[in-house]
Amino acid sequence: MKLLDSPKAPSRRMLLQYALGAGALFADPLIALAAAPPGFDQWRANFRKHALAKGISEATWTRVMGRIEPDMSVFPQMVAQPEFSEQIWQYINRRVSDWRIIAGKKALQKNEPLFARIEKDFGVERGTLLALWGVESAYGDPQVQQNHMHPVFPSLAALAWNAPRRRAYWESELINALRIVDRGWSSPEEMRGSWAGAMGHTQWMPEVWLNVGFDYDGDGRVSPFGKPDDALGSTAKFLVNRGKYHRGEHWGYEVSGASGSARGNRTYAAWSSAGVSRADGQPFPQPNASAQLWVPVPDGPAFLLGPNFYAVRSYNPSMNYALAICHLGDRILGAPPFIQPFPGSERALTLAEVQEMQLRLTKAGFDTGGTDGRVGNDTMKAIRDYQVKMGLxxxxxxGGLKVLARLRQGS
Incomplete structure (x- = not known):
């Protein structure tokens, strides 16, 4: 499929790698100021000519861009990428939470025919898609869309106008977003997403919407919003086409007997001959499939990673992200936690413990934004404020066992 107006076909992976570099630039305000382009109105007038030359209609331009103002809040948000700043066990515990596991089981029960169809059509395991869906949008929770997503056009306009690097990329994504409106697939009001313009159930960038998205539910339009069929079917297509997902293979396994110095891509049979076995004692079901060894931290769990782990990583370049997605998918389908703990780690709180922590924080004057057992930005801020106040x-x-224990002690 031809890629529309996206130099070198930027992926979610490229976007997240870009954000890291942007963070380094914005850490120095002088660099950001030095890179400032002409004023927004002048940029918009110049960009209008470019958009019309790309085939965007005058009506769509006027409707979307005529009075738009840039959302300047995107620039501070470019700095922090949690995949690269948390300890791996914290990162995984936050995402492979009791709430996501329980909600994932319910989402599977509700949508089992859809996941069965996707597995038949694309060969992508339901656990992987459930985990992506759960991490990216809390299984399409309308509250996430309403409370945490923002109109994408002001964000993309700000980035296309004033991003310190790869401005051409952001301009191309703005053109792609305008083309979506031009085609009648969506409206500016519906197109709400992250600071970077990722939208819907599985957080599509406009380029992915145009080039990978397809009408899986047969309603005549392609949409990452509403029913999850288009989003999940198209995400499976993304993993196959761009991530080279292998039908019928598991993403990998926690293993024991591995030397951290072992390198290379070997068959599971070869790894077994070298003394590496599954940590749960079960045999490798596909001994002729290939995998690579990864030991994230010394003395922690070790993993043999197959091609489908890296297919998930094509969705986000972080190894931690891919491991969290793969592990969450397994947990939703009934697998246990990792057998070997990470050094210095603590187990994840249960749903009841998270709710207790939120309730105690709220009673102590720290607003968690609710006590439903989900740990979002409000709860994390409340925990951080509590830690600062208590000198933790x-x-x-x-929010782990140590914070909960301190809350139980009282002030």
């Missing part, structure tokens, strides 16, 4: 180090916003 590090004040990282991680």
């Amino acid at each position: 180090e590090p004040a990282d916003g991680y």
